[in-house]
Amino acid sequence: MTFITDTLHRAVHAAMEDAANRAIRPRFQHLGEGDIIEKAADDLVTIADRESELILAEALAKILPEAAIVGEEAVFADPSVADTLGGPLTWIIDPIDGTHNFAHGHPPFGVLIALAADGVGLGGWILDVPSGRFCQAAAGGGAFIDGQRIVAKTTGETPPVAAISVMFADPARRAAIQSHIAPFYRLADIPRCAAEQYPRLVLGENDVSIFERTYSWDHAAGVLFLNEAGGKAARANGDAYRVDDNRKGLVAAASPALWDGLAARLVEVEG
Numbered sequence: 001m002t003f004i005t006d007t008l009h010r011a012v013h014a015a016m017e018d019a020a021n022r023a024i025r026p027r028f029q030h031l032g033e034g035d036i037i038e039k040a041a042d043d044l045v046t047i048a049d050r051e052s053e054l055i056l057a058e059a060l061a062k063i064l065p066e067a068a069i070v071g072e073e074a075v076f077a078d079p080s081v082a083d084t085l086g087g088p089l090t091w092i093i094d095p096i097d098g099t100h101n102f103a104h105g106h107p108p109f110g111v112l113i114a115l116a117a118d119g120v121g122l123g124g125w126i127l128d129v130p131s132g133r134f135c136q137a138a139a140g141g142g143a144f145i146d147g148q149r150i151v152a153k154t155t156g157e158t159p160p161v162a163a164i165s166v167m168f169a170d171p172a173r174r175a176a177i178q179s180h181i182a183p184f185y186r187l188a189d190i191p192r193c194a195a196e197q198y199p200r201l202v203l204g205e206n207d208v209s210i211f212e213r214t215y216s217w218d219h220a221a222g223v224l225f226l227n228e229a230g231g232k233a234a235r236a237n238g239d240a241y242r243v244d245d246n247r248k249g250l251v252a253a254a255s256p257a258l259w260d261g262l263a264a265r266l267v268e269v270e271g
Helices: 006-027 047-063 072-077 079-086 099-103 171-180 194-202 216-228 256-270
Strands: 036-040 043-046 068-071 090-097 110-117 120-128 134-138 142-145 161-164 208-211 232-234 250-253
Touching: 006 047, 006 090, 006 110, 006 120, 006 134, 043 047, 043 099, 047 068, 047 072, 047 090, 047 110, 068 072, 068 079, 068 216, 072 079, 072 090, 079 090, 090 099, 090 194, 090 216, 110 194, 110 216, 120 194, 120 216, 134 194, 134 216, 142 194, 142 216, 171 256, 194 208, 194 216, 194 250, 208 256, 216 232, 216 250, 232 256, 250 256
Parallel strands: 068 090, 161 208
Antiparallel strands: 036 043, 090 110, 110 120, 120 134, 134 142, 208 250, 232 250
């Protein structure tokens, strides 16, 4: 789409930095009593998440007034907000990705923004808040880190390095992955932060990842960034990721060949 321009990239980056400077960085390691709320088991939200989302929603509405806005916290408050994810044009906001880390006073954590049309990602932006590292991608336009075009690279290690998230898997699936897939990889700790995990796949730190939950605010930006960098993220059966599809299970890899190997093993496990 022609409106994914350098001007739009700069405007989104500025909005993310504004939210980070006003709502997130001042509260890092300074959250007070009552500033952290448990939405569900092991799923936290903080006052900084909510303030960041408001700042971002206001800014993005000015950048593209014709686009709907779907924010993680808005969906938590009213699930019907997510109904516009498959619409003609939609901003998708994760105001703090890695809230668990942020709330416990340690990195990584970041901000994720995506722009989608008819359920397909057009643009993706990832701000690592502690370091300021900024990743951007546009469909058909490549992937960039801090303004420099990036091509995904593997670790080159044997066995490949895998960051496999099974915390949201049911016990049977978790056991199957650990027994039939994990032995073929060197397991790395998961960062509990998609804003960190997708860049690791591009930067040669990890080779493959499995994600169980696939909410658009967690994955839309990272999937586009990884695919535009020459890696691959898709459903294990090969289906492309759509922002309006919350099916469980997503396979990501630093190269299509690594993706093929992991997806084949996962399909075998799932029967």
